[in-house]
Amino acid sequence: MTDTIVPQTTRKDWTSDQEVRWCPGCGDYSILAAVQMLLPELGVRRESTVFVSGIGCAARFPYYMNTYGMHSIHGRAPAIATGLAVSRPDLDVWVVSGDGDALSIGGNHLIHALRRNVNLTILLFNNQIYGLTKGQYSPTSEQGKVTKSTPFGSLETPFNPVSLALGAEATFVARTHDMDRKHMMETFRRAHFHRGAALVEIYQNCNVFNDGAFEAITGKDARAEKLIPLVDGEPIRFGAEGEHGVMLDADGRLRLVEVSDVGVESLLVHDEAREDPGLAFQLSRLARGPFEPTPIGVFRAVERPEYGDAMTAQMARAEEAKGVGDLGALLRSGGTWTVEA
Amino acid sequence: MTSTTTDRQTNGSHREGAPTIDLDRVVVRFAGDSGDGMQLTGTRFTTVSALFGNDTATLPDFPAEIRAPAGTLAGVSAFQVQISDHDILTPGDAPNVLVAMNPAALKANIGTVARGGIVIVNNDAFDDRALEKAGYGSNPLLDGTLDGFRVYEVPMSSLTMEVCREAGVKPRDAERSKNFFALGLVSWLYSRPTESTIEWIAKRFADKPQVLDANTRAFRAGFHFGETAELFESNYQVHPATALPGTYTDVTGNTALSWGLIAAARQARLGLFLGSYPITPASDILHELSKHKNFGVRTFQAEDEIAGIGAALGAAFGGALGVTTTSGPGVDLKSETIGLAINLELPLVVVDIQRGGPSTGLPTKTEQSDLLHAMYGRHGEAPLPIVAPSTPSQCFEMAIEAARLALKYRTPVILLSDGYLANGSEPWRLPTLAELPDIHVEFATEANHSDPDGSSSFWPYQRDPVTLARPWALPGTPGLEHRIGGLEKADGTGNVSYDPVNHEKMVRIRASKIAGIAHDIPPVEVDDEHPGGSELLLVGWGSTYGAIAAGVRRVRKRGIHVAHAHLTHLNPFPANLGEVLASYRAVLVPEANTGQLVRLLRAEYLVEARSLTKIQGVPFHASEIEEAILDALGVTPQPGMELQSPVEEAS
Numbered sequence A: 001m002t003d004t005i006v007p008q009t010t011r012k013d014w015t016s017d018q019e020v021r022w023c024p025g026c027g028d029y030s031i032l033a034a035v036q037m038l039l040p041e042l043g044v045r046r047e048s049t050v051f052v053s054g055i056g057c058a059a060r061f062p063y064y065m066n067t068y069g070m071h072s073i074h075g076r077a078p079a080i081a082t083g084l085a086v087s088r089p090d091l092d093v094w095v096v097s098g099d100g101d102a103l104s105i106g107g108n109h110l111i112h113a114l115r116r117n118v119n120l121t122i123l124l125f126n127n128q129i130y131g132l133t134k135g136q137y138s139p140t141s142e143q144g145k146v147t148k149s150t151p152f153g154s155l156e157t158p159f160n161p162v163s164l165a166l167g168a169e170a171t172f173v174a175r176t177h178d179m180d181r182k183h184m185m186e187t188f189r190r191a192h193f194h195r196g197a198a199l200v201e202i203y204q205n206c207n208v209f210n211d212g213a214f215e216a217i218t219g220k221d222a223r224a225e226k227l228i229p230l231v232d233g234e235p236i237r238f239g240a241e242g243e244h245g246v247m248l249d250a251d252g253r254l255r256l257v258e259v260s261d262v263g264v265e266s267l268l269v270h271d272e273a274r275e276d277p278g279l280a281f282q283l284s285r286l287a288r289g290p291f292e293p294t295p296i297g298v299f300r301a302v303e304r305p306e307y308g309d310a311m312t313a314q315m316a317r318a319e320e321a322k323g324v325g326d327l328g329a330l331l332r333s334g335g336t337w338t339v340e341a
Numbered sequence B: 001m002t003s004t005t006t007d008r009q010t011n012g013s014h015r016e017g018a019p020t021i022d023l024d025r026v027v028v029r030f031a032g033d034s035g036d037g038m039q040l041t042g043t044r045f046t047t048v049s050a051l052f053g054n055d056t057a058t059l060p061d062f063p064a065e066i067r068a069p070a071g072t073l074a075g076v077s078a079f080q081v082q083i084s085d086h087d088i089l090t091p092g093d094a095p096n097v098l099v100a101m102n103p104a105a106l107k108a109n110i111g112t113v114a115r116g117g118i119v120i121v122n123n124d125a126f127d128d129r130a131l132e133k134a135g136y137g138s139n140p141l142l143d144g145t146l147d148g149f150r151v152y153e154v155p156m157s158s159l160t161m162e163v164c165r166e167a168g169v170k171p172r173d174a175e176r177s178k179n180f181f182a183l184g185l186v187s188w189l190y191s192r193p194t195e196s197t198i199e200w201i202a203k204r205f206a207d208k209p210q211v212l213d214a215n216t217r218a219f220r221a222g223f224h225f226g227e228t229a230e231l232f233e234s235n236y237q238v239h240p241a242t243a244l245p246g247t248y249t250d251v252t253g254n255t256a257l258s259w260g261l262i263a264a265a266r267q268a269r270l271g272l273f274l275g276s277y278p279i280t281p282a283s284d285i286l287h288e289l290s291k292h293k294n295f296g297v298r299t300f301q302a303e304d305e306i307a308g309i310g311a312a313l314g315a316a317f318g319g320a321l322g323v324t325t326t327s328g329p330g331v332d333l334k335s336e337t338i339g340l341a342i343n344l345e346l347p348l349v350v351v352d353i354q355r356g357g358p359s360t361g362l363p364t365k366t367e368q369s370d371l372l373h374a375m376y377g378r379h380g381e382a383p384l385p386i387v388a389p390s391t392p393s394q395c396f397e398m399a400i401e402a403a404r405l406a407l408k409y410r411t412p413v414i415l416l417s418d419g420y421l422a423n424g425s426e427p428w429r430l431p432t433l434a435e436l437p438d439i440h441v442e443f444a445t446e447a448n449h450s451d452p453d454g455s456s457s458f459w460p461y462q463r464d465p466v467t468l469a470r471p472w473a474l475p476g477t478p479g480l481e482h483r484i485g486g487l488e489k490a491d492g493t494g495n496v497s498y499d500p501v502n503h504e505k506m507v508r509i510r511a512s513k514i515a516g517i518a519h520d521i522p523p524v525e526v527d528d529e530h531p532g533g534s535e536l537l538l539v540g541w542g543s544t545y546g547a548i549a550a551g552v553r554r555v556r557k558r559g560i561h562v563a564h565a566h567l568t569h570l571n572p573f574p575a576n577l578g579e580v581l582a583s584y585r586a587v588l589v590p591e592a593n594t595g596q597l598v599r600l601l602r603a604e605y606l607v608e609a610r611s612l613t614k615i616q617g618v619p620f621h622a623s624e625i626e627e628a629i630l631d632a633l634g635v636t637p638q639p640g641m642e643l644q645s646p647v648e649e650a651s
């Protein structure tokens, strides 16, 4: 709120005195660490940083941050954070949510926050399961998933959070995972500096109820072959030697190819600022699930007026046109008559 | 005119042989198709009467469907207004004049008209098809249905088209101006000034010159028709009412409420944030506030009711006066967030414009059936303050009061208005800005707790010893970083706590905080002309005020002493309420529900209160209150002492 130099901080400054209560080995720990390590690098103030969450394991996050925070109600964090962010454009507002919170009970709020482009950094911890309620399938669980509430297998088609966000025309959409701190920090940094709604899907391991859900692609040995890093302006390629790549076919479809077969110049060059979200959407559909080569990184980052800024500008225009509100005049605006004494 | 009296003949007349008769009051009901512009016509007639100095009270009555099939009973839209030369309290029980633009409007409304009343019909609209659509087997203008009324058949459609044709307006468009013909005619009938209406038409339709021209012509034609057609044997006037000196305006409840919210933010020196989702009959508040961005008002039309209140709560966390407005099913959807706000102990104003329920119920009809929901409609022990305006203009004051309590006690407050207050209007003596209460609150800026090691820290749940309110520390304040949430908190620190004893303590503290508000609100006033001598106390809340007070006046005219107390604070009740109730032998509680306040009074004070209820989507009539009082007192009206007393409302 002041324009003096932001004090130097360390991870410790951003850590609250509350004992962290996730299950030992939970992926949430590494995400928390990544955020706490990143914040000192961002040149932001603790007092101007707010974490808002809903309900679920991930939603305990604000308690562990030595910032302002609100642990709200199931699914509603984007709505609550919207009110805060638009009325306080000076704040840096983060939303921490899970797959059940953001995509099931709160799906409506998420898409509308994205559509409006409210200045929020939304971290979506996707573990493909309900953890806090002890292991029911979630809207991102794969079809056939056997859980306590689906003993014969889930019948439902899962959401792909990145596809969903792109469908809502989110201006910033990215994916990262809990096994790679550096990638997380880099992705969160980009999301933080994006003015508007930024959604980051984080593949997060729930080692109690859905252990190893992403192991096939995020495991140390699997990454090179199964994660496709998206780098703006670069041909999309992966593999230990960059031997595989993504090509846009003549029929408009994306295809995984061997670079040796097609040549690097045939590969699709990633353009995160592309106005049309169509290609980014296609990229989000490359893998049918976290067992096939899956793109990670920033899918889309485009500029669009931020909602709160637009609202503030509209207020300023109203004030310019009509002058500062005069309550006395307002009360008389419907016509008056006077009764003399 | 039967039920309006003091027929003093005056010399003034518009037409030779057509005298002007003075009336002390008159009730006019305009009725037509939803598309006929009856609300506009009625509102304008009200405004011109208010500007003229009459006291006015209105009852808009329209269908939930935007355009139900034309000509059907379902599509009838009506607007009733009482204008008077003295202080009145209701829009009147039975209209003295019905203007019916088509057979359906006649059929739907004739039952309400006072016997001997005037019925003005647009007989152009009474063709076979229209009669059939309205469900008339034969023409009511011919078959004796209207015997006992003074019926005037005026070909409004054709006369309107006639004058508009001269101006080159297409007949189809011209026909749409017939409501202005009706307005002109009724304006003549009640000697209303015409200039202000003509100016108003010019302003309102400035961007549609043809419509402007057609409406002006139709209005003038209606007025001249009254003056020259030798149809009406007389016209009338209602002199200005004597009122307290001051500047007045005519205001609806929803407008007054919107302005009250703006005033509250001003008096609190906070930005106003409205998070809302469109719903009848609350949407007009969203519309009104959206116009006033130059007052530092942020309006947010959310994706749903839950997001509306969620965003308002988020804004409150950031230091705004957070408000959400809703009605009916919207209230249900907000329950969970209200519970969160109770636990977070953040200020929030929740405006509920009650309508008929359950479920979608009767969206455009009034009811007072959300009181118990406001009291108890949340899981867990979740008390909050409830306030309720009694009249349209009081919505202004109560909006400020709701904000005051919310800000001072850091709690959500529910304001219960209803459809009748929301759309009804009355003259309002404007307050001066200096009269408005200062509801400024201080934000926390520094640590409030000394730790054993000598350092200091900020405890978000360290309370003010008097109000029990917790400090309101805004994000952006260095050193006061804290986390709040829906989980139970440890007393003081606000840290998550599952300690059983702490939970009971916190439940009781939150309850005491709300209960303590009883000492911070005005004691309930009793209107009793014979303290100690009145046999019955009527206790009401909300929009029943006018009908109850008018009913009481009627009974007093009979020499019977009764008292009336009207509650604006429903939780907590005013500190003196128990004492007041105990000082009357009998208590009668009229409500537009199945008896919700009466349950609360019985439970809280163990009084044998009687209940009078009406759940028809329309307000009580003064006569119904009168009857109930007489019944409660065991008084049988003597012959010649009929219930419709002619001077029913004269104070």
Ligand code: SF4
Binding pocket: A021, A022, A023, A025, A026, A027, A028, A057, A127, A131, A132, A205, A206, A207, A208, A209
């Ligand atoms: S249940 Fe799963 S997601 Fe929740 S804390 Fe434990 S490991 Fe983490």
